[in-house]
Amino acid sequence: MSMSGAPERRSAALGLALQALLVAAVLGGLFWVVQHALEVLRGRGVRSGFDFLAQSAGFEISEGWLDYDSGQPFWRAFLAGFINTVRAALPAALLAVVLGTLLGIGRLAPHALVRGLCAVYVQTVRNVPLLVQMLMLYFALTQLLPDSAEAIRLAPGVFLSKGGLSLPWPLREAGAFWPHGFEWPEQGGFNIVGGAALSPEYLAVVGALALYTAAFVAEIVRAGIASVAPGQKLAAQALGLEPGAQLRLVVLPQALRLIVPALTNQLLSLTKNSSLAVAVGYPELVSVANTSLNSTGRAFECIAIVMAVYLLLSLAISAGMNLYNARVALRGWR
């Protein structure tokens, strides 16, 4: 297209040169900062490097799925912390999506009181910081509930007290997949005996994450459903579809196109927000990193591990949701 020769080429060359300069400045700056940091650290006699991961950690982790004790190396502690992050984020995400969907549909319900109650919930929860809600829930769970000697019996075998929530737990023989029975928690003299126990820290983290994120999910679901043209629902009615089938076959498939990308963002922030658990002492990744940082002084390494893990987790969630999105997206669109 270009008819002028030399000036055009000269400006392209100038652009290239400036870009090279920009990249060189950024990379050079980063290199200088890292170099300087290493020098300062060496000057202070601070040891650096990831070799500490093989050393014995020396601190306990109060709960989790991984078999861990204080004699094991740091990398096991980080792994236990990461698994605890997943252990909190996964149930919280499921609860948030279910509760949020119900609230979102409720905000469009044909009944004014249902709409009003759902709106009050969303507007209350959305406008208070998650950390405040988590701390408040933790205080309520650990201070306002009765002692475990006189736990509240929510249902047969389900007890709630300052000590946490006790649930029946399936008993399995070694190697068998199907449980042959349940171990039921019972009220003992001083505390609850048997079954599985969920700590108040865990309950506060999962509860606050789920309740908070549900309010945002509700807004997304509401916007998604409201975006479907009203004619679509009328047409489905005219075809004689039942109300449930109208929602399932006509409205939701169209609404999901809007809902899924926004929902991905919410799940990403839920995962990142699980790091707030450090404030109530639930031993997830950030909490383990914080303890390790204080005991080894390797700030750079510990923070780098946390950031790298969250980046990978974010990428994994994005990739998974993109696959799902490709299924619900309009054909021919990206």
Add this chain to the structure above:
Amino acid sequence: MSAALPPPPAEPWARRWGRELFGTPWRALASLVLLLLIVWAAAHALDWGVLRAVFQPDAEACRMPGRGACWGVIAEKWRPLLFGRYPYEAQWRPAVAVVLLSAVTLLSAWPRSWRWWLAPLWLVALGAFVVLMFGGVAGLAAVPTNRWGGLPLTIGLAVIGLALAFPLALLLALGRRSRWPAARALCATYIELVRGVPLISVLFMVSFLLPLLWPAGWQPDVLVRVLAGLSLFVAAYMAEIVRGGLQAVPRGQVDAAMALGFGRWPVQRDIVLPQALRLVVPALTNTVVGTLKDTSLVTVVGLFELTGALGLALGGDPTWRPFYLEGYLFIAAVYWVMCFGLSRYSTWLERRLAAA
């Protein structure tokens, strides 16, 4: 042509609500159940929060069996709750500073005041905020930043953090749409990296890592480091919103300006940005709400803003420590008023801009 019929008479509100709540048997049943639930919950809340509550700052009365909420804890502790460890006799200064920033915020919320003088006005207001808080001039006693706390710190962190983040976000957004692939790649990498990590890890970085890098004795204040971390973090999210606005400006606008002889930068400055920024103000308001809530996280690295001030005021005082719940409800209400107000504003503005 026949004359248009007059509109049907408006249904009286009592009849409309009667139909809404009790129009069909199922509807009536649902309404009854829900109304019972609401009345039950409201009665309990009223009983606990008002009828059996203690309003005087009297811990003895609060501890008596059968008492409800102890609002006395607020009556006793509202100064440390709102101002943290700021020297007691000088607390009028943070109060004035907060009122000043709120007034300028309210003024800039009004689209009619979106003029050139808004930027210098903000600079003056921020300068006054810092002078009032720091002191050390004009006969005001100097107050070191480690004594700052409570609501002024929350609002100061949010406002200054956002003010610093905005120019960076603008640069990042323009950079991500640049003609230069290198600039696009750099900006995209920064934005995606920052959006992939939690704010807490950024705060840990600025509070544990940065001090190691500076020569001792030439250490920036922890507040400055946290502000830097906060604004670097917020800028990445803001940049994506601004980019959305830039993309929404029709290509024809740029072509038309070019045809009129505008250069590449003047097109961005005079044609694209003013339109893009107007479009994204509602979304930016949501970022403001998010940042305001996110400031609560700085309590994890030892700054006593509103959330941290609560722990400071009650945690160290065995007399009032049992009444944390009332304290949490109080600060939750403070956050709620600010965030709900901002989000209502955002909706209002969106409607107004859509109508214009």
